[in-house]
Amino acid sequence: MEGRNWRTGVWTEPLTMKEAYWEFEEDTAKQVACAEDLTSAYRFGVYDFLILPDSFPYGGMENCCLTFATPTLLAHDRSLVDVIAHEISHSWFGNSIGCASWSHFWLNEGWTTYLERLIIGKLHGEATRNLSYIIGKVGLLESLKSYEKTPRFQSLIPGYKEHEDPDEAYSQVPYEKGANFLLYLERTVGGLEHFLPYMKDYVKTFTNSSITTEQWREHLFDYFGKQKDSETYLKKLGKVDWDEWLHGVGLGLPVDLTYDDSLSKPCLALAERWDKARGDDDLSQFSKKDVADFSSTQLCVFLDKMGEYKAFRPATVRTLDELYALDKSENAEIKLRFYKIALASGPEYCKSAAKWVETKGRMKFCRPIFRLLNEQDHVLAIKTFSAHADFYHPIARKMIAKDLGVEV
Numbered sequence: 001m002e003g004r005n006w007r008t009g010v011w012t013e014p015l016t017m018k019e020a021y022w023e024f025e026e027d028t029a030k031q032v033a034c035a036e037d038l039t040s041a042y043r044f045g046v047y048d049f050l051i052l053p054d055s056f057p058y059g060g061m062e063n064c065c066l067t068f069a070t071p072t073l074l075a076h077d078r079s080l081v082d083v084i085a086h087e088i089s090h091s092w093f094g095n096s097i098g099c100a101s102w103s104h105f106w107l108n109e110g111w112t113t114y115l116e117r118l119i120i121g122k123l124h125g126e127a128t129r130n131l132s133y134i135i136g137k138v139g140l141l142e143s144l145k146s147y148e149k150t151p152r153f154q155s156l157i158p159g160y161k162e163h164e165d166p167d168e169a170y171s172q173v174p175y176e177k178g179a180n181f182l183l184y185l186e187r188t189v190g191g192l193e194h195f196l197p198y199m200k201d202y203v204k205t206f207t208n209s210s211i212t213t214e215q216w217r218e219h220l221f222d223y224f225g226k227q228k229d230s231e232t233y234l235k236k237l238g239k240v241d242w243d244e245w246l247h248g249v250g251l252g253l254p255v256d257l258t259y260d261d262s263l264s265k266p267c268l269a270l271a272e273r274w275d276k277a278r279g280d281d282d283l284s285q286f287s288k289k290d291v292a293d294f295s296s297t298q299l300c301v302f303l304d305k306m307g308e309y310k311a312f313r314p315a316t317v318r319t320l321d322e323l324y325a326l327d328k329s330e331n332a333e334i335k336l337r338f339y340k341i342a343l344a345s346g347p348e349y350c351k352s353a354a355k356w357v358e359t360k361g362r363m364k365f366c367r368p369i370f371r372l373l374n375e376q377d378h379v380l381a382i383k384t385f386s387a388h389a390d391f392y393h394p395i396a397r398k399m400i401a402k403d404l405g406v407e408v
């Protein structure tokens with residue numbers, strides 16, 4: 001796959017090769033070239049990725065030269081290539097600059113998510129970059145809520161105790177709180193024109209080392225302290241509530257960041273119409289055309305909003321599905337969100353969701369679906385898990401069993 005003097009490759013089982021090539025041929029090489037422009041030259045020679053079997057529990061794993069990726073990226077609409085942009089970004093953050101311990105994991109994932117979105121912004125526009133933050137916020141809030149009983153895991157630096165399993169605190173917090181913190185700092189120092197040269201210097205300074213948050217912060221102050229307008233920069237950075245960003249807990253971000261909402265506005269407006277019509281038997285005001293101009297990502301924003309409302313009536317959910325072909329979608333992100341809405345409304349889609357999750361080993365999908373299935377139809381959830389337990393990766397198996405309250 002070629003683009004801007006870059007060649008990247010995808011490895012798959014023979015059956016998946018054609019669709020994988022189509023899915024990624026447009027973007028991957030351009031993404032690597034773009035990441036180089038933003039940071040420094042790619043250090044590992046080859047950039048290929050390997051599509052793993054359905055049981056792979058993560059979206060991607062950033063092995064140098066060869067990213068491992070989930071087959072759920074094959075959405076047949078090229079909408080999930082941002083995961084590859086994320087893995088490419090790990091070539092700098094994670095694989096070149098590592099975190100000194102899991103407590104500083106946000107340095108890997110926060111920076112990587114930040115760079116992933118810069119790449120998306122360069123290639124598809126600033127509004128699309130902002131849309132990623134809007135979508136990400138939903139996952140962040142879900143993660144923060146899930147740690148209400150262990151608030152330590154809501155903070156950017158969870159401070160693990162000896163022998164504690166970092167998988168227990170694996171969530172969107174280091175990704176989203178981290179990326180938002182960097183976005184906040186970008187805005188604090190005056191925007192990208194000031195922040196990008198700093199990012200390059202950060203990469204240059206720490207490549208080939210593993211660092212702590214304190215080292216990162218010292219370098220940030222050191223860098224801006226050497227610039228021409230150092231006093232202004234340091235004054236602005238001095239106003240940042242460092243303690244709250246790094247150690248704060250609770251259900252939001254320390255500062256409410258605003259995002260360009262031009263792409264999300266129509267999605268939220270449509271969701272609001274459905275909410276207003278929740279008691280209506282006549283839903284003829286809705287049609288296929290409502291979502292005809294939406295990208296898959298916008299459809300996800302719409303479904304996320306629908307999922308925030310109290311449960312809809314089963315008949316309303318059926319109409320929603322019939323009009324927008326949600327249960328038939330080949331895009332796993334869309335399916336996950338639809339099942340969240342459908343399973344909250346009643347048992348009608350339980351069988352369909354259970355069937356779907358039999359082949360979805362990625363924890364992002366199987367864990368929430370099993371949890372919801374368990375609430376709606378405990379017997380079916382346990383039956384499905386017992387019949388397919390061997391299919392799941394040991395980490396996923398352990399986490400699902402824990403969620404369902406059963407022994408593996």
Ligand SMILES: [Zn+2]
Binds near residue numbers: 086090108109112
């Ligand atoms: Zn990552």
